[in-house]
């Protein structure tokens with residue numbers, strides 16, 4: 001007898017039964033559009049989620065500018081001697097970084113979307129574009145059960161195309177999470193992300209994934225799921241800044257590890273004991289977290305924050321409806337999903353909904369959704385010349401558009 005959810009060990013937004021959550025009104029309106037974006041595309045833009053960012057951004061700059069000036073590294077970057085133009089775990093130096101990372105509305109939203117209590121465990125602050133190679137976070141920090149990890153990117157200032165914006169590949173979250181043995185090497189503590197990069201580039205090419213960039217406005221946030229391929233675009237304007245903060249979140253009741261350094265076949269797991277930034281303790285030291293069994297999908301402990309979210313989401317919900325940088329157009333009356341899918345096979349391969357894709361992205365990318373029949377197309381002649389079409393019950397115009405023109409069928413006498 002089944003008590004509770006059948007797939008409690010899968011994040012709600014990545015569940016094969018996601019549509020049941022929509023149908024049962026598990027999400028309110030604002031959450032639903034975010035949840036659907038995460039489910040379909042692996043990311044969701046939250047315009048102006050941090051409406052008060054001006055003050056926080058000024059404070060973060062003030063707190064971190066001296067560290068950037070010293071080229072100071074911290075966290076794992078420092079341990080590994082990796083030079084990056086970011087400051088890891090700046091929440092230790094800046095109360096405002098910590099505040100942003102542990103925003104109760106964000107924690108409540110993520111908890112709702114994933115079905116487990118979220119906690120922030122790492123921050124990354126950028127002064128300018130990261131120019132990072134495209135990657136999936138799932139090789140760096142992952143969970144068992146898998147995919148209970150996400151990143152939230154927040155613009156601390158307006159971002160332009162030439163200042164090295166964040167980029168990502170919608171739909172790439174649906175790819176499997178490949179482990180190092182599958183990629184063909186034996187992992188060790190020294191393994192770096194570059195061993196996976198040829199695989200990711202080839203997956204992008206093979207699945208014809210299309211890159212998008214995020215020209216955010218200050219206060220915008222973007223959530224990405226554990227396996228979404230993302231990175232930083234080149235900086236095209238020397239000296240441009242791109243102040244931003246990434247917070248990585250885990251969810252309670254999982255085991256946490258670094259796949260890149262783990263060899264699961266040999267039972268070598270590079271365990272992580274992530275710090276719960278809000279509480280300032282490692283997750284193993286939080287009794288309520290230790291007690292939680294993997295698979296427990298009850299959202300204990302976040303009810304208060306969730307109530308706060310509902311209050312504050314009201315204005316956000318209204319804003320979300322009038323997205324500015326990702327406007328959604330109405331479906332054109334002559335849109336035909338089958339033709340669109342036929343002309344844009346990468347959308348089908350990525351498992352995306354053609355109509356939703358066209359209204360949000362396709363029209364911006366200038367993707368075709370219809371093929372016109374030639375001006376001298378003669379439907380009667382087409383039927384007479386191609387009797388199999390009629391026998392199969394096709395409309396002549398539709399058949400010509402979908403198949404006939406590719407098959408070089410005759411359409412006039």
Ligand SMILES: O=C(O)CCC(=O)C(=O)O
Pocket residue numbers: 124126129130131132137151153165166167230231232233244246
């Ligand atoms: O902000 C960026 O340019 C990329 C950040 C990123 O890739 C990450 O934090 O994993």
